[in-house]
Amino acid sequence: MINVLLPTDFSENAMNAIKYALEFFKYENTNFYFMHAYQAEVYNHKDLLSRTDFDAIVEDVKQQSDANLVSLLNTVKEISPNPRFKYHTISAYNSLLDEADLIVDGKNIDLIVMGTKGKNDASNLTFGSNTLQVLKYVQCPVLAIPNDYKYVQPKHAVFPTNYLIPYKRRELKLLCNLFSPYRTKIDMLYVSKSEKLSFRQEDNKAFIQEIVCKNEINFYTTESKKIDDAINIYIKNNSVDFLIMVNTRHSYLENILFESTIDKVSIKMSIPLLAMQNLRRV
Numbered sequence: 001m002i003n004v005l006l007p008t009d010f011s012e013n014a015m016n017a018i019k020y021a022l023e024f025f026k027y028e029n030t031n032f033y034f035m036h037a038y039q040a041e042v043y044n045h046k047d048l049l050s051r052t053d054f055d056a057i058v059e060d061v062k063q064q065s066d067a068n069l070v071s072l073l074n075t076v077k078e079i080s081p082n083p084r085f086k087y088h089t090i091s092a093y094n095s096l097l098d099e100a101d102l103i104v105d106g107k108n109i110d111l112i113v114m115g116t117k118g119k120n121d122a123s124n125l126t127f128g129s130n131t132l133q134v135l136k137y138v139q140c141p142v143l144a145i146p147n148d149y150k151y152v153q154p155k156h157a158v159f160p161t162n163y164l165i166p167y168k169r170r171e172l173k174l175l176c177n178l179f180s181p182y183r184t185k186i187d188m189l190y191v192s193k194s195e196k197l198s199f200r201q202e203d204n205k206a207f208i209q210e211i212v213c214k215n216e217i218n219f220y221t222t223e224s225k226k227i228d229d230a231i232n233i234y235i236k237n238n239s240v241d242f243l244i245m246v247n248t249r250h251s252y253l254e255n256i257l258f259e260s261t262i263d264k265v266s267i268k269m270s271i272p273l274l275a276m277q278n279l280r281r282v
Helices: 012-024 039-043 051-079 096-106 129-137 169-182 199-211 227-237 252-258
Strands: 002-007 030-037 085-092 111-115 142-145 156-160 185-191 217-222 242-247 273-277
Touching (some): 012 030, 030 096, 096 129, 129 142, 156 227, 199 217, 217 227
Parallel strands (some): 002 030, 156 185, 242 273
């Protein structure tokens, strides 16, 4: 049984990510947890003028959250009456990050699926503020779906890597389990001026090849001064429909996320991104 967490702000972007997840996992026995964390809505409420209003506003926002989750669940059951699926709803007075952490640990979540942006994020951003924070700090793989992206079976994925990270077996097994039903071809992309690898890199490359065994896997090297440019060009030139990256120290994804401000994330997100986590942050 796969456990999937679906945070929602009840926007069209969130619903688009939910529809993608329902299609993506249609062949798998899956627990879906639809979660809405509404603490920010309380503090930003237009009627919160004094401390005496606080409890009443919390209750009002809670009731609206509960009602929206019921409506969402009814819609989901109409869209996907799949006997392999079990649905659960969570309405929480909490921040998105803290509630996601609690659910990931408490429900043994395998994957978080969410839109790249929420309803209040500017259209020129690659990632919205909530998605970027989840990608950075929640210790769980994240599948981020671009706004308006319509589901297609993933046939060709690119996995940029420098082979410096000793990947965890669990993360690579998840990768294998997600893509093996679709026979997805996975291209490992090494951005470097030289194809020569160190002993460490060779061992990490061999481990990837061993674990991701159910899929066709190819290894490519490309030369570029900028990693993000190399990834964008490879996606465009090779009809890639899925991007896989690992978030850990000294990884390509860390460089892109942690060295960029929210409005300067340089990967052009026109396809789904699977961000695997390899290290707990402190």
